[in-house]
Amino acid sequence: MAETVPVRCPQCRREHLYTVPSYPCRCGAPVAPELLRGGIPVRVRHRVWADSWLTLRCAACGRHDEWPRPELGCPCGALLRPPLAQPSDQSSGAACPSSVPAGGQAADAPRPAAVRERPDFQPVAIRTARDAVTAAALYLDWLGFERVRPVIGAHPASGVDLRGPDVLAGVDPTTSPTGPEAVETLWLHGLNESAVAVCFSLAGYTREALGRAESLGLPLFTLDLAGTPQPVNEAAHALLGAGGPR
Structure with a gap:
C-alpha cells in the first residue's frame, strides 16, 4: 500500500498529505524511499541536479539504482523536498512484485x-x-x-x-x-x-x-x-x- 505522510510547508504552514512515490525496479518489484515522519521539509530555491537523485536498494533483488528524490509543490509557490528517514542508499521495504499493481500505486490508494x-x-x-x-x-x-x-x-x-x-x-x-x-x-x-x-x-x-x-x-x-x-x-x-x- 502506498504510504501517505503529512508534510507541512515551512513557508505558509499549510499541511499536505503526500503519497510517497514508488518506482519499478528492473526485477519488477516496487522501490520506494522512506520518509521521516514529523520532519521539516527543505524548500528548494535553486535546483541542483546532482542533489535531485537518490540511491535506493531493491529489497527483492538487492539491486542499487538512482531515482528522483521526493518533491512536493505547495500552492504558495514553494517547492518542498520532504526529509528522508535515511540520507542515502535506502532499502525499499517492498519485496514482492505482486504486492503493488502495474503503475506502482496501491489498489486502494485514494483517487478523485x-x-x-x-x-x-x-x-x-x-x-x-x-x-x-x-x-x-x-x-x-x-x-x-x-x-x-x-x-x-x-x-x-x-x-x-x-x-x-x-x-x-x-x-x-x-x-x-x-x-x-x-x-x-x-x-x-x-x-x-x-x-x-x-x-x-x-x-x-x-x-x-x-x-x-x-x-x-x-x-x-x-x-x-x-x-x-x-x-x-x-x-x-x-x-x-x-x-x-x-
Missing part, C-alpha cells in the same frame, strides 16, 4: 471520483529538458487530450512547447521558478487559439505567477523528477477532475 475510470498514469523519469516535455505530453494524453505533439524547434519564442487540437502547453524545465510573463503569454495564446492552455514547471512558480494564473484561470502543474505532474492551483485540480474532451 472523476478519474476512477482512468488507468494509472505511467510517468517517465526526467533527466533532460526533452524528458520534461515528454512527461507533460503523456500527462495531457492521459487527461484525454488527443494528438498532443511537441512544437518543432527548441525553446519556442512563443512559450508554447506542446500542441493538440484542443490544448496547448508550456513546459519550463529550468531550475528557476516560472514567472508571471510566461503565464500571461501562454494564456494569451490559448485565448487566441480557443484552446485550453496548461503550464508545467519543474521548479515551481513565483508568487506573482501564482497570483496571475489565479486571476486568469490558467491550470498550473509542477513536475517532479519522477515525471508525475502535480496540480498547484484550483484550475489545475478542476482540469484533473474533468479531463480533456476525449
